[in-house]
Amino acid sequence: MKQPFEQVVADHGLTVLRVCRAVLGPHPDADDAWSETFLAALRAYPELPDGANVEAWLVTIAHRKAIDATRARQRQAFPVGETPERASTIGTPGSGDLDLWAAVKALPDKQRQAVAYRYLGGLTYQQIAGILGGTADAARRAAADGVKKLRIHYYSAGTLSEGANR
Amino acid sequence: MTSIDHDGELDARALAALATPADGTLAQLHRRLEADAEKAGVLDLAYTTIDTPVGPLLLAATVQGLVRVAFEREGFDAVLGLLAAKISPRILRAPQRLDTAARQLDEYFAGVRTGFDLPLDYSLSSGFRQLVQRHLPAIAYGHTESYREVAQSVGSPKAVRAVGTACATNPLPVVVPCHRVLRTDGTLGGYIGGLEAKSTLLNLEKAAA
Numbered sequence: 001m002k003q004p005f006e007q008v009v010a011d012h013g014l015t016v017l018r019v020c021r022a023v024l025g026p027h028p029d030a031d032d033a034w035s036e037t038f039l040a041a042l043r044a045y046p047e048l049p050d051g052a053n054v055e056a057w058l059v060t061i062a063h064r065k066a067i068d069a070t071r072a073r074q075r076q077a078f079p080v081g082e083t084p085e086r087a088s089t090i091g092t093p094g095s096g097d098l099d100l101w102a103a104v105k106a107l108p109d110k111q112r113q114a115v116a117y118r119y120l121g122g123l124t125y126q127q128i129a130g131i132l133g134g135t136a137d138a139a140r141r142a143a144a145d146g147v148k149k150l151r152i153h154y155y156s157a158g159t160l161s162e163g164a165n166r
Numbered sequence: 167m168t169s170i171d172h173d174g175e176l177d178a179r180a181l182a183a184l185a186t187p188a189d190g191t192l193a194q195l196h197r198r199l200e201a202d203a204e205k206a207g208v209l210d211l212a213y214t215t216i217d218t219p220v221g222p223l224l225l226a227a228t229v230q231g232l233v234r235v236a237f238e239r240e241g242f243d244a245v246l247g248l249l250a251a252k253i254s255p256r257i258l259r260a261p262q263r264l265d266t267a268a269r270q271l272d273e274y275f276a277g278v279r280t281g282f283d284l285p286l287d288y289s290l291s292s293g294f295r296q297l298v299q300r301h302l303p304a305i306a307y308g309h310t311e312s313y314r315e316v317a318q319s320v321g322s323p324k325a326v327r328a329v330g331t332a333c334a335t336n337p338l339p340v341v342v343p344c345h346r347v348l349r350t351d352g353t354l355g356g357y358i359g360g361l362e363a364k365s366t367l368l369n370l371e372k373a374a375a
Contacts, residue, residue: 004257
């Protein structure tokens with residue numbers, strides 16, 4: 001028997017949003033990807049087999065929506081002469097958040113995705129391989145390489161302990 | 167240095183903290199999902215809860231209309247679980263679809279509304295039970311009938327017990343006034359919301375009528 005979809009949103013909404021934000025950046029695109037993920041999931045929910053791993057299913061949908069968002073962003077991108085001033089939505093400048101975001105953003109797509117799905121989504125490497133293609137070993141390597149780069153960033157920026165405790 | 171060899175536990179915490187949205191973001195996204203789902207026609211069931219003199223009530227509606235009113239003692243989670251199984255698991259807390267029902271219930275409990283003008287979805291009951299439940303709104307505000315009288319009204323004078331069952335399984339209590347059905351001797355009989363709730367409703371109607 002399936003639980004009401006409201007419970008699915010309550011249980012997994014935050015995790016999926018973290019995944020979207022890690023993959024797309026703390027950007028309205030991440031909110032859009034979340035919205036489209038849960039709308040698509042609601043639509044398909046009655047057909048989801050009983051006993052399926054709901055979180056892995058949601059992250060799989062979120063992965064596709066994030067790719068769509070990235071493509072749309074590339075199509076719509078246009079040069080802006082001067083960046084308009086607005087409140088930061090990505091943390092406090094100088095706190096280390098901005099540096100960590102920059103480091104996350106700098107990761108190759110596969111590594112960033114593997115890190116997000118493993119460490120935020122809690123997926124197994126087998127499940128990640130199902131989403132990204134390739135083998136579980138390749139997914140494990142991508143996540144490990146990604147994390148290694150982020151760690152180097154922590155040490156060079158000296159924000160490891162702060163970052164972990166915030 | 168050992169902690170970082172812990173399968174990235176430290177990194178996961180830092181990353182999770184970093185990726186956690188500001189307070190209120192999820193609530194905002196939820197409201198957007200409610201609207202998107204309604205617009206896309208994939209919100210099979212919307213629900214909300216309201217506070218009333220007989221305790222919190224859960225209201226649930228399909229696109230056809232109000233399908234379930236539940237008392238807290240029934241257990242809202244259990245009720246939602248049953249709705250998921252019987253109607254559809256595409257359920258969201260989406261108060262907007264229940265706005266009119268909630269307003270009319272507020273007016274009813276304030277004593278200024280004597281009848282409900284709402285689309286109702288009777289799909290949770292069938293056969294004789296539904297027949298009885300469809301008859302109940304014909305019992306006027308502030309009045310009562312006995313189980314026997316209801317049985318006669320629906321053309322099955324011998325089906326007194328079945329009328330009792332139909333009232334006990336009314337999926338739309340308060341709105342479909344099964345509380346206006348009493349035993350022939352005038353005692354309360356049963357009520358899904360508890361006897362205290364039944365007398366509260368009857369007293370409210372007596373005072374306001």
